[in-house]
Amino acid sequence: MKLITAIIKPFKLDDVKSALKDLGVAGMTVAEVQGFGRQRGHTEVYRGAEYQVDFVPKVRLEILAEDGDVERLVDAITAAARTEKIGDGKVWWTPVEGVVRIRTGEKGQDAI
Amino acid sequence: MKLITAIIKPFKLDDVKSALKDLGVAGMTVAEVQGFGRQRGHTEVYRGAEYQVDFVPKVRLEILAEDGDVERLVDAITAAARTEKIGDGKVWWTPVEGVVRIRTGEKGQDAI
Amino acid sequence: MKLITAIIKPFKLDDVKSALKDLGVAGMTVAEVQGFGRQRGHTEVYRGAEYQVDFVPKVRLEILAEDGDVERLVDAITAAARTEKIGDGKVWWTPVEGVVRIRTGEKGQDAI
């Protein structure tokens, strides 16, 4: 079992979601985050006081997946989230030692 | 050291928190997230334009725990968060290689 | 490749960011979270009804880093985020099996 985490541009969420659905992904968890990276932020001015905002809004996705699915899913996310402009984000995956579905107590791959 | 992550229904947070406290858990980190899964979302209508919202509000918990505690904690979370209705969520755990308590610099199990 | 996660006090974000930049960190992802721990929360009163709020606002950082950088970065975060008051937070790191930069498809260390 693996956990795939992706940081993408907010307006790409819908595309990524559909792409994953098409591959039979049954669920995912999404969070609003702020990203810092190569993509520059913006400046704001309030009554002459100028501020630099380095963070840009991003969306963070988490998908629990079976080991064999990781590559396909990562490729799908990458393809769907790509705009080829700086700030497209990252995808990474980490090992998961166990999963439980709260409703049923099912474990492992049955839990997702 | 492990990291237990749980996705639960927001109104269950209080119960889960108490359950964990009772097992001597000293801390946790919580975030508001949006979940996509079997539980269906809802529709919204604005001046006749209809939207489908697939995401439902969830709460994401992270608990750093010693290897030996994982099972007890996972069971406690599962029990406390269960409503037996679709959408109860997931619990999973992953390996942690090191932890530091910022205030003191304590490492490993002393850090939590 | 590792993923460093840090829970810090919100007003320390700027210091931590600068500290990491100085060490050449090119990016990070940040989220608003609520923390529960030794640091006590506060009480609120609405028309005589009193509530206890156990959660305190925290900021959660995620930094993908090469194995060799972890120690330096963790030390830098710890130093920058420390106030020596209860609630300073935690830093931990976990193994990452793969990373992709969405924009370019670059993998591994080139992706960050």
Place this chain on the structure above:
Amino acid sequence: MEIDTGNTAWVLASAALVLFMTPGLAFFYAGMVRSKNVLGMLMQNYIAMGLIGVLWALVGFSLAFGDGGKYIGNFDFVGLKDIAKADFILPGYVDDFALTIPVMAFAAYQMMFAIITPALFTGATADRLKFRGYLVFLGLWSVIVYSPVAHWVFSPTGWLFQRGALDFAGGTVVHINAGIAALVLVLVVGKRKGWPGEAMPPHSLPLTLLGAGILWFGWFGFNAGSALGANGLAAQALMNTSLAASAAMLGWLLVERIKGGHATTLGAASGAVAGLVAITPCAGFVGGVAPMIIGFIAGVVCFLAIQLKFKFGYDDSLDVVGVHLVGGLVGSILLGFFADTTVNSLGFDGMFFGGGSDLLMDQLVAVGATLVYSGVISLVLALVIKATIGLRADPDEEDEGLDISQHAEQGYAMAAAGSMGRIG
């Protein structure tokens, strides 16, 4: 009697101010609910501006001010028939009570009272009403309860008016009337899921403070406008209104500080409203420092009154009973002590001004009659609607929130995330 342009200007302005109170009330309440119910609360108030406006013009005004004897008006003025005529005289409004403004202005001004009164009870039943059932209750209550009671008290042909009960701007007609109906509704629909154990903090107190500010502003039209002219009496009523709100705010915050250790912004807003409620029946009958005394007492008493719901276990969610029913009682009864004919020669003296207990007795009769009539009819209406259309949202609709379940909308969409798809 001649139309006076100055008096007319003030009553027209007052009508606008009173209409504005309903959005004010909507926000006062909406800020106190959880974010998933913010629109449901706003809607329950705004819909009163729609439904009751129409009903008032069709029948409500005629039933309240028509020439039907002591207990109810009649259908002479349905659809506002005849009242626009230049020489038209409204039944009872002669001699001392002769209007110096167009009857149409009076009808419009009174319409705004009819609109806000039932809107008051939405605070008591927050977060759980089924929209359709509420709508039916709202309309029926306005016609069957509000119009008759307004006739009794406001119309010079009404029995309570003639008996000598005083109510300058609606202590009984508006606040006690709506307050008792609110209590009845709470008992019929029951508690919110999870109350009182679960935390249900206000989702946006700034909205509540905004609403309180609008209410204070609009209340000048409500109370000072009830002088139906721009004169010394209106000025006194305006001064009294503001002073009562001020003193009540201080009274509420003082008890709060003593009991809870903090003076809260919600307390400041709530106290002000309690004072505005209590001064409503008194505004044009008291003077000097009386409004401050009345307001201060109302602030203290209402704060203590809202604690009762925890003792007795009824979920008066936003304290309509504690603030409007109790505040209305405080004002209507204290008027029996503080009324002063040097302020208003058309009134009577209260006990502190040598008037003996007559006025107090008449006030008690008016209060009692309103409590009984409104209480009983509201109960019947609520039970019938509960048994037929249904008055309460389903449990899972309540969990989901009224915004999505009743109105298919959400109050706020702050997220940058495009987590929605267009389907139609």
Place this chain on the structure above:
Amino acid sequence: MEIDTGNTAWVLASAALVLFMTPGLAFFYAGMVRSKNVLGMLMQNYIAMGLIGVLWALVGFSLAFGDGGKYIGNFDFVGLKDIAKADFILPGYVDDFALTIPVMAFAAYQMMFAIITPALFTGATADRLKFRGYLVFLGLWSVIVYSPVAHWVFSPTGWLFQRGALDFAGGTVVHINAGIAALVLVLVVGKRKGWPGEAMPPHSLPLTLLGAGILWFGWFGFNAGSALGANGLAAQALMNTSLAASAAMLGWLLVERIKGGHATTLGAASGAVAGLVAITPCAGFVGGVAPMIIGFIAGVVCFLAIQLKFKFGYDDSLDVVGVHLVGGLVGSILLGFFADTTVNSLGFDGMFFGGGSDLLMDQLVAVGATLVYSGVISLVLALVIKATIGLRADPDEEDEGLDISQHAEQGYAMAAAGSMGRIG
């Protein structure tokens, strides 16, 4: 004619109320846009309070009410010259139309109309205008389009006024005039990126409801103030205004319920505004139940009208065309049927009151003239500005949102996180 203090008091109060409508409109619209554009929308409205106020005093008033013949005023009153003089008489305002208020009060009152009219179209072009280009359009449009049309219809020396077309408070001058300009602007600037596929839900309906409440409140000044006095006509106009809003809310919600299954809060607010728009030309010319019929029809028709944009593919983002253009047409045309000289002897009878079709014809002429003139000039202005300064924000500015790209601000900073650094 003598200045009447009561009439003056009401017109001054009305001027304040109408000024307050522009913030009301700003919030009505701002709540409907996405959070990244909330300030851009507010700014497009507030800047009208700045720019047009100044332009009105400099030339606008003089072009609208100066003695320049049937088609436009002149420059006699630039900088408000002479109008403060006690014995000053405004051209055409004699005999039946003689003012009983200071001309300065009239000029200030009319200024508020000039301010809000072009602000109306910001809703149609939401989320994509380049601030500078908009600003230029705003100023030119006010002088070149608004003032002449106001002269035609409002000034007793104007050709449409003299022809016998009726417009009590601005059905043609304000709503049709701005509505057609909005349509032109939409066609010139084009759709928002991602429309209609992408979801663009309102970011804060409470703000929209607040705006609707302020609009309803202020509209009493807009319509009843247009009686230019505190009298029976003003009272009738106030009553009509409120009843039309009420009935339109019910009409809109009814169709919504039937078609979509839900009565929404956005629908309630939108319906009320549609009714207020439709009653604007009629407010002082109709009576009885007519305002409710007009309002109800407007609520139904406007709801159906806003669906057209999806059929024809123009992005009238917040439905200015559907509500203001269509609502203005509904009111101006229905007036040809419901106008009643027993309500206002200075008006004419509509078809339902034995007036034959003359009035209806005049109404159609007024509507047509406004549509053509405003449509053509707006198109020319828009195309010229588009080709020169530019009228639309760059695509990536649009993605980033107007708040940051046009104004270097963000609407909300709720986060506890200190994710900003001071640089100047």
Place this chain on the structure above:
Amino acid sequence: MEIDTGNTAWVLASAALVLFMTPGLAFFYAGMVRSKNVLGMLMQNYIAMGLIGVLWALVGFSLAFGDGGKYIGNFDFVGLKDIAKADFILPGYVDDFALTIPVMAFAAYQMMFAIITPALFTGATADRLKFRGYLVFLGLWSVIVYSPVAHWVFSPTGWLFQRGALDFAGGTVVHINAGIAALVLVLVVGKRKGWPGEAMPPHSLPLTLLGAGILWFGWFGFNAGSALGANGLAAQALMNTSLAASAAMLGWLLVERIKGGHATTLGAASGAVAGLVAITPCAGFVGGVAPMIIGFIAGVVCFLAIQLKFKFGYDDSLDVVGVHLVGGLVGSILLGFFADTTVNSLGFDGMFFGGGSDLLMDQLVAVGATLVYSGVISLVLALVIKATIGLRADPDEEDEGLDISQHAEQGYAMAAAGSMGRIG
């Protein structure tokens, strides 16, 4: 002199409008602070509506308008004694200054000025005041500073009034008076933790824009109401008020655009307020294009003035000094040039209207006297309270935010998460 219903109607409406300005101010400020302090800011303003209302009726009015000679009133009217009497004449209000409205209306109208004046300085000390200490300062300042200065300038028996200094609606009494006190408070309480290095962006500019809209609306009552009648002067004052706000908005945005590259919504709101402040003393004494010139200058000067705090390092957090003190100075001094007796025969001609420098000198005396008196007494009060009760929140209370630390509330609870538990 006879009571005039029209004049009374306008003053009553104006009293309501001025009361509404305090919530307006509260939101104007509250939107600019960080979300953890939103309630603290609202509370500091709303409490003025409570505390000062009561103090005004008890002693404030009597000290300001009682017959105590040139420098202060007396205690004749404590508790509003006597003023309700029909034949009562307020000291000095005879002949040219005779009131045509009930004295009670005048007292209520003036009460609203007393309420908002000290509320102005809450913006300067944002985010760090200890509630209790602020409360004591507020009450004492109102009685010891506001009432005497109001007596000097507003009462025909006051020395500055008699000297010939002009202040139509409160340039000195309200804005300079509160502005200098604000500066003193800032110096006594010190900077916010982290200022100026740390970013402290406004948490909700829509609230600030809402407040600005309410202020503009209410200011018509503030300035035009000061004519104490519904007449040509009131109309001129209303026109001047709006034009000054318009021109100031443009002036501020222009400099902003030139210096920073962007025209901001906060700038638009701030500029409008600067113009409203500057026109306040002038509203009933100038005409023609003067209000636009005065407003434009105020917009430019105030924008430049707020930059000084960075140079000199005082944390005038929301620029009360830069906008109210400087704006008040601009208006009071420019009046020495632009005053025109053809606009108001009870005024004097300024330098540009052949009046020579007398008026300017009197204006400078009035300004100087207010600066010195208010500055000195405010300093003494602030130091005494600081040394006793304490005027500033503890550092960790400041970190936590005023909402939780001072009022045990939080402004917003948008989260779906039930992260709270009921304990009482």
